[in-house]
Amino acid sequence: MGKLTVSLCGIELDNPVIPASGTFGYGYEFAEYYDINELGTFSFKGTTAAPRFGNETPRIAETPAGMLNAVGLQNPGVDRVKREELPKLKAVFSKPVMANVSGFSVGEYVEVVEKLDEEEQIGWFEINISCPNVHGGGMSFGTDPNAAASVTRAVRRATGKPIILKLSPNVTDIAGIARAVEAAGADGVSLINTLLGMRIDLAKRRPLLGNVTGGLSGPAVFPVALRMVWQVARAVKIPVVGMGGVSRAEDVIEMMLAGATAVEVGAANLIDPFACRNIVRDLPAVMERYGIENLKDIIGGANQ
Amino acid sequence: MKQTVLTVQTNEPIAKNVMKITLSGDLSAIVRPGQFVNLKLDGFYLRRPISVCDAEGDLLTLIYKVVGEGTRAMAGYGKGKKIDCLVGLGNGYDEKDAGDRPLLVGGGVGVPPLYLLAKRLTAAGKRVTAILGFNTKDEVFFENEFRALGCDVRVTTVDGSCGTRGFVTDALHGLDPTCLYTCGPEPMLRALYRATTCPGQFSFERRMGCGFGACMGCTCKTITGNKRICREGPVLKREEILWEN
Structure with a gap:
């Protein structure tokens, strides 16, 4: 048991740092740069039943202290993920991995989870009910407590592995959604997905993104994310995975003090491929600076 | 790919809104032109x-157009400025396909990546033709640099103020290239795709x-x-390109 160890839904993590889905592919590309076993785990690219090309380009726009993305769940589909991506992942990562699953119907979430369930390396399912960049699925499940609960109940029946519902910040009361998925059988929640935003190209006088709107991430959203982690952690008993603009070890500790059991890192991976490794390496020194002996002891510490 | 810190050596305008910056540092990750x-x-x-x-030894040359706030800030960088940099990204051009008479066609700031390629190909004894296309003479750059490598250089400008009047496709006459290497705006790439048949x-x-x-x-x-x-890009081969619309 190291000083960085935490337990997430019954599975021990060597450290709480988790690259967020959509910023880390299926892991093997980052393994060209460093040994990704240094990470607690990672959440792989959002996977759907059928292959998806995603949205038209441009899919990325810069913002003050952050970025918008409207990738739109590009992925090869669950069958090819099992056949091609997971063997490559397994070759470079020896720990339990988090499987991020998206869908456009309750049935699709169930289908993908059922197909992935037999994969031994999958430790947790992260159920994305909060993608802001697709229409008719994604976020529409995450903005209504009843719809969020129905996805949760269906997925709950499809797997015995821990399910973590990834929540949208684009709601009036995120704690209410969190309570609804907890009551429906979720083992944990992760938040926040990106905040809906847009930009306009001044020269062309048109929306910059092909999809018009996109999800805002990066340091700009950190205080909003932290506030929501705080609210949700006080509202539910299941573990909370905090994310949103985390880019340094100090941010990880702040998220944990607000109530996060583990912390995902997203946009930072796209600016610096070594971001997560550097955060893991920086944590001991930052803990020492703030007199923290064991990370797990500070979870929710700001609320006591 | 390698993450490294590069140090600005020079940074100066070479044409209208076009800057040339040289940086020193570890360039070992750059393995191909393009x-x-x-x-x-x-x-x-x-x-x-x-x-x-x-990229020669530890000296990197980049040419960039000042188009937005980022490149405007970069234009103000002086000697000694340190820049965190990911080096050696993308697939680049494959020199093996060149044949004896490669044709290099660049449009605007699509010209720069062809320079290192031209350098390698001329050094390998190839007869290189370079067509450099611009809008107007104020924007023309690197004509002499390509010539100094021994390339047969043709310049085009849309308004005819320098070289052949028109687009790069107006300067293809009399050429029978063994391979086309190109970089520039997408309409130019598409026009070249249609106007040529050699490997590209x-x-x-x-x-x-x-x-x-x-x-x-x-x-x-x-x-x-x-x-x-x-x-997998930025360089795609002719046979894999799927033009949208």
Whole structure:
């Protein structure tokens, strides 16, 4: 048991740092740069039943202290993920991995989870009910407590592995959604997905993104994310995975003090491929600076 | 790919809104012409991807157009400024396909990545023709540099103020190239694709997030499946290109 160890839904993590889905592919590309076993785990690219090309380009726009993305769940589909991506992942990562699953119907979430369930390396399912960049699925499940609960109940029946519902910040009361998925059988929640935003190209006088709107991430959203982690952690008993603009070890500790059991890192991976490794390496020194002996002891510490 | 810190040596205008910057540092990750680097500029969240114009020893040359706030800030960088940089990104051009009479066609700031290629091909004894296309004479750059390598250089300008009047496709007459290497605006690439039949390597530009294949921000469809311009590209071969619309 190291000083960085935490337990997430019954599975021990060597450290709480988790690259967020959509910023880390299926892991093997980052393994060209460093040994990704240094990470607690990672959440792989959002996977759907059928292959998806995603949205038209441009899919990325810069913002003050952050970025918008409207990738739109590009992925090869669950069958090819099992056949091609997971063997490559397994070759470079020896720990339990988090499987991020998206869908456009309750049935699709169930289908993908059922197909992935037999994969031994999958430790947790992260159920994305909060993608802001697709229409008719994604976020529409995450903005209504009843719809969020129905996805949760269906997925709950499809797997015995821990399910973590990834929540949208684009709601009036995120704690209410969190309570609804907890009551429906979720083992944990992760938040926040990106905040809906847009930009306009001044020269062309048109929306910059092909999809018009996109999800805002990066340091700009950190205080909003932290506030929501705080609210949700006080509202539910299941573990909370905090994310949103985390880019340094100090941010990880702040998220944990607000109530996060583990912390995902997203946009930072796209600016610096070594971001997560550097955060893991920086944590001991930052803990020492703030007199923290064991990370797990500070979870929710700001609320006591 | 390698993350490294490069130090600005020079940074000066060479044409209208076009700057040439030289940087020193570890360039060992640059293995092919047509690759790019991704620069972290102070105060801007996303990196700026810029194609490699020349890499000789530890000296990197980049040419960039001042088009937005990021490149405007970069234009103010002076000697000694340090820049965090991802070096050696993208697939680059494959010199093996060149044949005896390669044709290099660049449009505007699509010209720079062809320079290192021209240098390698002329050094290998190839008879290189370079067509450099611009809008007007104020924007013309590197004509002499290509000539100094021993290339047969043809310049075109849309308004006819320098070289042949018209587009790069108006300067193809009398050529029987063994391979086309090109970089420039997409309409130019498409026109060249239609105007030529020889093997071709086309370098594309897209707005990127990460520049190293993680974010899926620059995906395009090709005959052989989805490709990330930053990773499987920016250079696509003629036979894999699928023109949209």
